[in-house]
Amino acid sequence: MTSFRQMLASLKADVRIIFEKDPAAKGLVEVVLFYPGLHAVLAYRLAHWLHKQNIPVLPRLVAFLARFATGIEIHPAALIGKNFFIDHVMGVVIGETAIIGDNVLMYQGVTLGGTGKQLGKRHPTLGDNVVVGAGAQVLGNIEIGNNVRIGAGSVVLHTVPSDCTVVGVPGRVVYQGGKRLDPLAHSQVPDPVADVIRDLIQRVDELEQRLASPPRPLSRTTDEYRNGLGI
Known part of the structure; x- marks a missing residue:
C-alpha cells in the first residue's frame, strides 16, 4: 500500500512539474x-508498480502500449525519481537498468542506453536537476552528476561530474564556474569548437593588421651594422 501511495504522490508531482x-x-x-x-x-509509474509486485507480463504490456501510443519506450524496471518531465517527446528510450533522479528535464530523441550485451547494470545513472537536450545519447553504465546540462545531439560515453555542461560528439565537459543557468535557455550551452574558431579568427585578424602596418625604421643604418660586424 505504501508503494501505491508513493506512486500516486509521484504522479501528482509529474503533473505539477509540467507547469x-x-x-x-x-x-x-x-x-x-x-x-x-x-x-x-x-x-511507466503504473508499469513500475506492477513490476515491483512481481506480476509477470503485465508490466511489459503496459510499457508496450505506452510506446505504441506515445512514441516513448521506458522499461518498467527503470528507476525514475519525482518531477520527471519529457518535453516534445517522440523517440525517447530509457533502458532497464537506468536510474534517473529528481527534477530531470528531457527532450525528444534522447536515449539512455547500453553499449553491449553485458549483464547487470548497463545503463546510465542521472542525478538530480539534470537537463538532457534533444537527440542526446547517454550510453553505458556511467554516472551523470547533479545539475548537469547535456547539449542537444551530444553523445556521452563517460562519467560526468556535477555542476557542468557536456557538449559534442563524443561529449566534452565544459565547466561553468558555478554559475547557475536557466535549464530552458539552450542558447546558453557553450560551444568549445566555436570558441576555438573565434580565437583563431581573432589571431588571424591581429596578424593581418601587423602585416598591413608599415615596418618600423631600424635604429641603426646598414653601414653601421656592417662596420659593427667588421664587413
Whole structure:
C-alpha cells in the first residue's frame, strides 16, 4: 500500500512539474489530455508498480502500449525519481537498468542506453536537476552528476561530474564556474569548437593588421651594422 501511495504522490508531482517547466502549459485539462510525455510517465509509474509486485507480463504490456501510443519506450524496471518531465517527446528510450533522479528535464530523441550485451547494470545513472537536450545519447553504465546540462545531439560515453555542461560528439565537459543557468535557455550551452574558431579568427585578424602596418625604421643604418660586424 505504501508503494501505491508513493506512486500516486509521484504522479501528482509529474503533473505539477509540467507547469513549471513548460511555458506552453495553459491548464490542467489540456495537460492531462494532450501531453503524451505525461501519458508515458503515468504509464511507466503504473508499469513500475506492477513490476515491483512481481506480476509477470503485465508490466511489459503496459510499457508496450505506452510506446505504441506515445512514441516513448521506458522499461518498467527503470528507476525514475519525482518531477520527471519529457518535453516534445517522440523517440525517447530509457533502458532497464537506468536510474534517473529528481527534477530531470528531457527532450525528444534522447536515449539512455547500453553499449553491449553485458549483464547487470548497463545503463546510465542521472542525478538530480539534470537537463538532457534533444537527440542526446547517454550510453553505458556511467554516472551523470547533479545539475548537469547535456547539449542537444551530444553523445556521452563517460562519467560526468556535477555542476557542468557536456557538449559534442563524443561529449566534452565544459565547466561553468558555478554559475547557475536557466535549464530552458539552450542558447546558453557553450560551444568549445566555436570558441576555438573565434580565437583563431581573432589571431588571424591581429596578424593581418601587423602585416598591413608599415615596418618600423631600424635604429641603426646598414653601414653601421656592417662596420659593427667588421664587413
